[in-house]
Every structure is written in C-alpha cells, then in structure tokens.
Amino acid sequence: MEEYIKVEHLKKSFKDNEVLADVSISCRRGAIYGVTGYNGCGKSVFFKCLCGLEKEDGGKIVIGGKEKKPGELLSSVGIIIEEPAFLGNASGLKNLAYLYQIRNRKDNQYLSRIMEKVGLAPCSKKPVKKYSLGMRQRLAIAQAIMEEPDILILDEPMNGLDKDGVREMRELFLKIRESGKTLLMASHNREDIEALCDEVYEMEKGRLCRVSKSI
C-alpha cells in the first residue's frame, strides 16, 4: 500500500517542557490511525504540528512524497482540534457556506447534504451559539469533511455525541476511509479506537509506540 504520510523524529518543546521527543509514524491512504494516551501527553500537539498550526522544532514531515516546511499548513486537510468554535450568530449552514467560500466554492445544496450526513437539519435557522456540544461537534465534523480532503485529523471527534451520533459518525468515517482518505484520530474511548482504527499508537513520553495492528 502507498505510504502517504511519513513523520520522522518529530520534536516539539514548550520552553523546558519537551512534549514531542521523537515521534515517527507512516500512514497509507485508505486507513484510519488511532492515537491514544493520557491527557497532556502530546496527542493534540502532534496533530497541530502535522497540519501546520504549530511549528515543530525538529524532524521531518513528508506528505505525498513532498517534504513539508516547518509550520507550513497542509493544503488538503480537514481538522477537528480541541473545542469546535464557529460564528455564534450564524446558522450551521451559513457557517459551512462561509468556510466553503474561502476556497471559491458555493453550493448550498451540497452543503445541505453534508449537514444531513452528520445528522443536522440544514434548514434550521438556529444560531450556532444555541447548539448543544454534540451539535457543534457534528458541525465540526461537517466542516472537516465537506471539501473531501485527502487527510482528516480528528482530535476526540466523538466528544459530546450521543450513542446514535457515535454510531453514525463511525459509519461515516469508515465510508471516508473506503474512499481512499487517510484519517488520524485521537481518542480516549477504547471502543471507538477498536471499531475504527487499522493501526493504533500510544503516545508515551513524547514517543508514538504501536500497540496493535488489526490488518
């Protein structure tokens, strides 16, 4: 299988606190990679370095055979990092339309379908500030997948979702995997990891250790 993401010896410190000591991982297309670990172990920092929101101190990130410069944002990535935040006074559809427009695209019908896919009512005029955490999480998933990016970076994507929501999102992520995308997911939930991930890594002392491989 084609190796799409290759991370070698990634390092990141905040002052004297070394968060990522030596992180290496290879990811292929059409697979889901799970990252687990205790709170504050560096999962989110690793994801931020990978997508370019955080500038790494050392190491190498190669995407599709091309080395990424430190701090350079990935061009085709969908992210959910930390808490989902949107324009509070606008509806869910308007928020998606705004983000979609940034890449010169306009298609409200398509966005309505994406909203339905994640279990949100596209015609609802309810402002996002009145959404529950679960609804905001669904909207965050919608914005991450709507441009069909090659890579999805999902930090605790099931946060705040109810049982049905979790099941629906699992099905959605598996479908996305089948379409040949690469998904990296951090989760504390063992069930999510077991149900979704092809390879599971644990972040410990700033290093990623593979703990299982189910395929």
Added chain:
Amino acid sequence: MMKRIGNELSVIFVDFRNSFLTKRVLVLFVLHFFVTHIFLASVRRFAVNVHHPVSAYGFLFLFYDMYYLLLFMFVCIYYFSNTPFLNYHQIYRIIRTGKLRWGIHQIVNIIISSVVLMGSVFVSACIVLFPQLTWENDWGKVLYTLSLTNMAEEYNIMVDFTYEMISRYTPLQLLGLTLGIGILLISFLGNMMFAVSLFFSRTAALSIASLEAAFIIVEANMLMFSKLIYFAPFTWMRLSRIWDLVGQSKPTPSIGDAARYLAVGNLVCIVLILWKVKDINYSKHIKKE
C-alpha cells in the same frame, strides 16, 4: 479575477461583521457615545438657545481636544485589543486560507475598522446634536460665533472651534484632511499592534499602544521638548496644531509629512506582519472566546 476579488472581500466582510457585532464592541460604542455626549451636549444647548442649527461637520473639532483624543485612542486600542485576532473559530478559517492570506485579510480588516471607527465619531456626534443639525458645506452661525466670541466659555463648551481652521477651510476640505489622517493613524495603530503581538505578545502590543496614547498628554505638557511631537503620532490628529494648516511656525510635522510618516509606518508594519504571520503559532497566539 473580479470574481476572485469579490469573493475575498465577501470573506473579509463576514469576518469583519463577526468581530464588529459583538457585545464587547457594542459596550465600547455606548461608552464612546457618552464621551461624545459630554463634549457636545453644551454645543447643542447653545444652538437651541440661539435658534440656529449646528453644522454636522462640527464633530471634526472634537479631535483638537487632547482629552477627547486620548479617550478616542483608548477606544481604538480596546477595539484592536484582541490582536493577533486568532481565536478558535479562526482555526477552521486559517487552515483553508493559509497563514499569509489570513494575515492579508486581517490587514484589510484593520483598514475597514479604521474607517468605521472614524465614522463612529461622526454618527455619535450627529445623534448628540440631533435635531439641531444642518448638512450644508458651510460652518454656519453657531460654529462661527463659538470660534470668534467667548460664548464657548459661558456655555462650558470644551471643544475648541479653532477660528484659523474655520476661516481657512471649508467643512468638506477639513473632513477630507481629518478622515485621511484619522484613517491612516488608526490603521497604523491596528497594524502596529498586530505586528507587535506577532513578534512579542498581546500584552506588549497593548503596552506600546497605551504608551503612544499617553504621549498625547505628555507632549502637550512638556513644552521644553518640542520635538516630542514627532514621536507622538496620535497628536497629529490635532490638526489645529499642524503648522502649515494654521499658518504658524511651530516645530510640528507638516500635514504632508504627517501623512507620509503614517503611510510609511503602515507599510513597515504590513511588511513585518506578512513576514512574521507565516510563523504564527497556535499555542502562543490562540485566544479563548
């Protein structure tokens, strides 16, 4: 190409609207309105007593009072105090625009904001003076009287309706000069705060901006250091002190020099922002909403 520019402006406008229509800004404008009210309510009282309307362009003279100018500058500083404008909802945006394009959007946003902030003075002045208002391109009897007589003292009017300015310039000319310098100055303030927050921190940006604002008072009180005015750009809003506008030989920059210095200042800040914004770091700059 035009479609692309239209799309960019539309994205920037949504961002501006979102940063503008907040409780924080609403409270700020209400406070600003009350400050304007304190300065102009006595002018309206005078206009009512003499049965003549006040020129809507009278608000231009508000900036000549150092205390009003100081308060207005603090309004502007507070408005830009969320620099470098990176909050959680911006993360989904920056990942799509890229860091450089995001930085350019913020710069355009600062320029739009400076126009709106200048406009806010005009709007709040109109509300205070309403209905004693006239829109003609003439200063009118009220402002002429206040500039030539001691009626201002009698009515406790704090605004200095400088006669030299009234006699030399039409309202539209002075409006052009004030808006030009004001927009350049507020843009410079916003861009400087953005640049400083990128290189150092938000606290450093706020400290430097507040120090510059404090120079309005310092400069006015330290007559022996007359050259200080060159290092206090906020005082350049007091056009009645700019030597070539009032025909005096004070050691101040000319209006042309002031505009040039501010334009260069803006340009330098923009170059620094575009250079540094590529390295903007999530953990360092993120601001919780």
